[in-house]
Amino acid sequence: MTETVLRFLDEARRGPARAAREDPLMRDLIGDLLRRTRIEQGRTLREVAEDAQVSLPYLSEIERGRKEASSEVLAAVYRSLGLGLSDVLAELYRSTAGQVPPRVGAGAGDYRRADAASAPAHRAQVMSLAA
Numbered sequence: 001m002t003e004t005v006l007r008f009l010d011e012a013r014r015g016p017a018r019a020a021r022e023d024p025l026m027r028d029l030i031g032d033l034l035r036r037t038r039i040e041q042g043r044t045l046r047e048v049a050e051d052a053q054v055s056l057p058y059l060s061e062i063e064r065g066r067k068e069a070s071s072e073v074l075a076a077v078y079r080s081l082g083l084g085l086s087d088v089l090a091e092l093y094r095s096t097a098g099q100v101p102p103r104v105g106a107g108a109g110d111y112r113r114a115d116a117a118s119a120p121a122h123r124a125q126v127m128s129l130a131a
Helices: 002-020 026-040 045-052 056-063 071-080 085-096 119-130
Strands: none
Touching: 026 056, 026 085, 045 056, 045 071, 056 071, 071 085
16 A cells, blocks of 8 residues: 555656656666565565665665666665566566567667567567577
């Protein structure tokens, strides 16, 4: 219940501009993953913060997507939660794979959205690279 209330408050603070954005922010994705993992483990914010040697308020801000943590801080939190970098990246991929159409273009720096016809071929190519 508290989790739901906090999520609604965070969404209200973000406002309509954040909600309308197509691509999610990495800090939001990571924060959601950290909070979800911590809660699934039945651990408190204080326990994880102490174990990772991160201040409780700072970890709270990271979980809510309000702060961009350094890779060192994130690594400490991942270790505290028993996650490896590959676990985190795999979960972020799973959570976003179907949300945003792939971007393809003719060259470097070309980020035009793929048309509907080329999207399945691009997804197949990405999946074969990931395997």
